[in-house]
Amino acid sequence: MSIKEKYVNPFTDFGFKKLFGTELNKDLLIDFLNQVVLPNRHKIAELSYAKNEQIGSTEIDRKAIFDLYCVGTNGERFIVEMQKAKQNYFKDRSIFYSSFPIQEQAKRGDWDFKLSEIYTVGILDFVFTEDRNEKEVRHEVHLKDQNCRVFYDKLTFIYLEMPHFTKTEEELETTYDKWLYVLKHLPYLDNRPKALQEKIFTRLFEAAEVAKFTPDERDSYEASLKYYRDLKNVIDTAIAEGKTEGRMIGLIEGKIEGKIEGKIEGKIEGKIEGRIEGKIEGKMEIARNAIAENIPLDIIIRLTGLTEEELEKIKNE
Template identity: 40%
Template structure:
């Protein structure tokens, strides 16, 4: 039986799309994105776009986004929720934004002056890139000059948020973005709405997130989404443990070989070295 709390888990496909992926709830997504993008790039309205895209020809690889939206000024936002570490997540993010940029080119027709609309990718990560900069959970990435650090091109941007590194408690939240990140990280573990989150936008979100408000069909979909999430985590955990065990075995074997080599140099019999180290005769003779 899966552990199910009062509120849905935003880091499931069902939970993420229920909170942010439908027209009646787009005010939630707009508020969240505005906190991420900052005052210079405030979003007034959004239109949801289809999440499956193809290249200019049938042979081009298909791209499927978690969420894709267009702002009132034509800017496009890819919102990706990534549960487990992926080796080429940065590469995939660049590929996704590049695919939207190339699709802006008109097919045939008049000459085109290459004027592009902005493209941004928001990556909500339930893992960390690595263990460096342990306190830095928010990464804003743009093209800039390497010598002066001035922005070179402001119509392509990435924001990566490493949720596991966000460690602030309720009394340490100092911004609306802090509130959002605290909520996303802790929602599935809460049994009541914290006082500091009792604001209209969050009241609506908690109401949508109430597991008891799900229909029978929605509850089944959520259960399946949870199962997939935990299966993925368990599979990853098992793989990590296997890698660690293999590394330990490799280290032990290497250590035994070093001991055997030292014994061999001292002129000890091969049979005795075999008995003491567990290595085969062939392995010892190759040392």
């Protein structure tokens, strides 16, 4: 596969960790957290990367693997996740992930249960269903009581719905705006925009230049980019089919309404059956392609609506 883009795609696993998950580029992560996650709070001057794989307290407990997990100088914990595709229980997963940095703070012997702050950050390449008609990009969530007062201020969930960020280069005003702009547009840029001349963005564009990757890094990025593009293609196809299906159903319902004569009903029924068969075959074809590209089964199930048993049959064909 030939990489035509000048800069790495941060929504790929390799690209995200290349920019934010290495000691060499730690200053990028610190600035991102200060500007986007902690704009109205204290600023962190230093942080350390922690093990991103967390194991439960017993063998039967599930494990969690975070994209990035780091600890600030005052003990603050940051979990940062780049989520490429919509997941039914992504919010549940966020809550589950936050339980690990809570538990790891437990101390043996006498302990007063004082905890450090925990931030779970989701950078989303999609929008939550309930937000599809909203325009807000950044959602900050706290534990509140029945009077909407913050009950506990050390547990914060921040979700960035990137499709809602629509500012152009000319409209960028704050460093927060610039971070969101560069995350969304980086792989489509040929050169650093004039609006992103700060030193931190000079560092970012240097780190993101694909031509400077080692051969091993380039191979890893190609594999990561292929997975991202395949997944995006499956999702885009499912969305397009969903829209087509909606128009088809509306057309069929409109034709059926008010028609009682048996011959007319028979013709409509035949058209419905034919379109349903075509729709099912289309889903089967998407599933075959997704399986061939090793897309996880749970994602294929959500995109196609097929059952696990149906997917197993396709795999065994």
